Amino acid sequence: MSQKRTLAQKIIAKAAGCEDVKPGEILVCKVDLAMAHDSSGPRRWRPRLEELGTGLWDPDKVVIVSDHYVPAVDAESASILKLTREFARDYGVKHFYDMRGICHAILPEYGHLRPGLFVAGGDSHTPMAGAFGCYAAGYGATDMTAIAATGETWVMVPETIRVDIDGRLGDGVAAKDVMLSLCRDLGMDNNFRAVEYGGGAVAAMSMSERMVLSNMAAELGAETGLIAPDETTLAHIRAAGGVVEPDALQWRSDEGADYCKSYHLDANELSPQIAAPHSPANAASVAVHAGTPVDQCYIGACVGAKLEDLQMAARVLKGRKVADGTRLLVAPSSAKTTEAAAKDGTLSVLTEAGAVIMPSGCGACAGMGAGLLAAGETCLSSTNRNFKGRMGHKEANVYLGSPYSVAAAAVAGVIADPREMLAGAKEAA
Amino acid sequence: MEGAGRAWVFGDNIDTDVLAPGFLMKLPAEELAKHCLEAVDPDFARNVAPGDVVVGGENFGLGSSREQAAISLKVLGVRAVLAKSFARIFYRNAINIGLPALFFPDVDEITAGDRIVVDAGAGRIVNGVTDKTYSVAPIPDHLMHVIAAGGLMPHLKTRFATQCSEA
Ligand code: SF4
Numbered sequence: 001m002s003q004k005r006t007l008a009q010k011i012i013a014k015a016a017g018c019e020d021v022k023p024g025e026i027l028v029c030k031v032d033l034a035m036a037h038d039s040s041g042p043r044r045w046r047p048r049l050e051e052l053g054t055g056l057w058d059p060d061k062v063v064i065v066s067d068h069y070v071p072a073v074d075a076e077s078a079s080i081l082k083l084t085r086e087f088a089r090d091y092g093v094k095h096f097y098d099m100r101g102i103c104h105a106i107l108p109e110y111g112h113l114r115p116g117l118f119v120a121g122g123d124s125h126t127p128m129a130g131a132f133g134c135y136a137a138g139y140g141a142t143d144m145t146a147i148a149a150t151g152e153t154w155v156m157v158p159e160t161i162r163v164d165i166d167g168r169l170g171d172g173v174a175a176k177d178v179m180l181s182l183c184r185d186l187g188m189d190n191n192f193r194a195v196e197y198g199g200g201a202v203a204a205m206s207m208s209e210r211m212v213l214s215n216m217a218a219e220l221g222a223e224t225g226l227i228a229p230d231e232t233t234l235a236h237i238r239a240a241g242g243v244v245e246p247d248a249l250q251w252r253s254d255e256g257a258d259y260c261k262s263y264h265l266d267a268n269e270l271s272p273q274i275a276a277p278h279s280p281a282n283a284a285s286v287a288v289h290a291g292t293p294v295d296q297c298y299i300g301a302c303v304g305a306k307l308e309d310l311q312m313a314a315r316v317l318k319g320r321k322v323a324d325g326t327r328l329l330v331a332p333s334s335a336k337t338t339e340a341a342a343k344d345g346t347l348s349v350l351t352e353a354g355a356v357i358m359p360s361g362c363g364a365c366a367g368m369g370a371g372l373l374a375a376g377e378t379c380l381s382s383t384n385r386n387f388k389g390r391m392g393h394k395e396a397n398v399y400l401g402s403p404y405s406v407a408a409a410a411v412a413g414v415i416a417d418p419r420e421m422l423a424g425a426k427e428a429a
Numbered sequence: 430m431e432g433a434g435r436a437w438v439f440g441d442n443i444d445t446d447v448l449a450p451g452f453l454m455k456l457p458a459e460e461l462a463k464h465c466l467e468a469v470d471p472d473f474a475r476n477v478a479p480g481d482v483v484v485g486g487e488n489f490g491l492g493s494s495r496e497q498a499a500i501s502l503k504v505l506g507v508r509a510v511l512a513k514s515f516a517r518i519f520y521r522n523a524i525n526i527g528l529p530a531l532f533f534p535d536v537d538e539i540t541a542g543d544r545i546v547v548d549a550g551a552g553r554i555v556n557g558v559t560d561k562t563y564s565v566a567p568i569p570d571h572l573m574h575v576i577a578a579g580g581l582m583p584h585l586k587t588r589f590a591t592q593c594s595e596a
Binding site: 026028040048051052053054122123124138139140141142143145146149150154156188189191192221223387388389 | 446451452487488491492493494495496514515516517518520521522525526569571572580581582585586588589
């Protein structure tokens with residue numbers, strides 16, 4: 001009889017071509033999809049592939065996205081982007097997205113994801129694809145070159161941590177708040193483990209919100225952050241023009257599968273969370289930091305500038321203005337996000353409030369684009385990391401919060417509870 | 430004792446910025462390595478000798494995916510890294526460049542300067558000063574092959590070369 005397996009084990013078993021897999025054992029897996037961006041990909045791959053004297057194992061299974069250095073801010077970044085274009089051309093990569101958005105947003109937008117895939121990405125937030133029931137993990141440059149050349153990589157079969165989020169998130173509380181509280185409560189040292197999210201609150205979440213949970217599995221230190229597919233997942237894949245296989249819903253953990261840890265979080269009790277400098281694990285309820293003055297508010301990154309994130313901000317900002325002495329920058333996660341936000345009126349709510357709309361890309365999140373901070377400045381950001389020096393000067397202070405919280409701080413000029421503003425907006429309506 | 434190196438002992442959460450400072454990342458590997466761990470021990474890079482062993486606590490190598498964190502240790506001649514736990518990308522990067530990384534729960538029993546012998550394939554660690562022998566999970570065969578080849582790139586090179594001559 002076959003063992004009871006977690007979703008992570010099932011995908012690894014399929015990728016490794018074996019039936020039963022045991023946590024801790026090392027297996028060689030076939031990769032279904034390899035993703036790289038302009039910073040980690042072609043410029044690192046090309047010299048190594050040339051040294052090996054080989055090409056890509058399967059150009060159709062490779063996705064390349066220029067998102068870190070876009071648009072070029074100097075000759076050096078321009079030449080990295082040029083080299084990336086040339087690589088895509090020379091190595092026959094059809095799935096090349098040049099300045100269309102952030103790589104983790106691109107994969108689901110263009111229908112590249114479906115349940116059961118083994119996805120390897122040259123970026124630490126690759127786990128975001130786990131929201132679609134993929135085993136998706138991030139790798140360094142040498143690992144990714146080997147994957148690009150062979151289509152294979154080794155995996156130490158991880159144990160799985162099950163996180164159940166029960167109840168319902170209150171208005172003005174988002175998946176981002178869940179993740180900041182988990183960084184604090186589960187710690188950031190869950191290496192070589194997979195995280196699997198479930199429970200009523202997750203089932204009720206949109207794909208945009210589920211992607212936040214999976215994205216920030218990276219901050220937990222996990223291999224990947226999985227969510228079993230359901231009808232919400234499949235509808236999203238179909239709408240993006242992706243493939244839904246008849247057995248898509250079988251990609252879930254067996255009843256009674258072995259988890260190394262089980263954690264419950266009551267969504268009803270959760271308040272908006274703010275992570276203080278310089279770690280996502282420094283999270284506390286917004287009340288703890290309320291009143292802290294902010295110079296900049298930033299809505300950006302794969303995790304925090306999707307259409308729904310912009311809509312959250314717009315709900316707070318509607319009919320309000322960004323406070324004097326505070327600036328609000330918004331870098332939509334992709335070209336499609338910008339387009340949709342322009343169509344449904346979200347963008348005009350933001351700009352009427354005084355927001356500055358920035359190019360789609362990693363921007364200030366990676367410390368490479370526009371929107372960086374000076375020494376002594378404070379920023380509240382909807383991104384996922386606030387390590388020292390990541391967003392400009394090492395003496396800058398970056399706090400993390402949900403798009404609701406970032407918008408509320410922009411209006412108040414200080415960190416503030418977005419629920420009060422949302423309640424106010426409802427009364428006025 | 431033959432094959433012994435001195436232990437350099439560090440605490441928990443040694444991050445990739447401490448191992449390979451971000452603002453120096455444009456330097457060549459040899460230059461960058463001179464700044465390895467200087468934030469916690471300014472003398473480390475100058476005094477570490479080939480064959481020495483770096484000992485860390487929990488979550489060694491957390492932070493970015495930069496390979497230079499492991500490469501710096503290797504450039505300085507470090508023979509192995511022992512830690513209670515490793516950040517997964519650092520662990521993979523270390524193996525990929527041919528630097529053995531072993532999970533070692535008893536790091537607290539190692540004192541700076543102890544003479545340490547590491548047999549990564551057998552999972553054996555000997556402290557020549559306390560005369561204690563530890564057995565830990567060996568580095569799996571699959572990964573030992575990579576380490577023995579000098580890292581993943583040389584390993585792949587043989588693989589592609591073999592494929593060509595077979596064809
Ligand atoms: S937006 Fe930030 S977290 Fe996301 S891929 Fe870009 S740099 Fe990484």
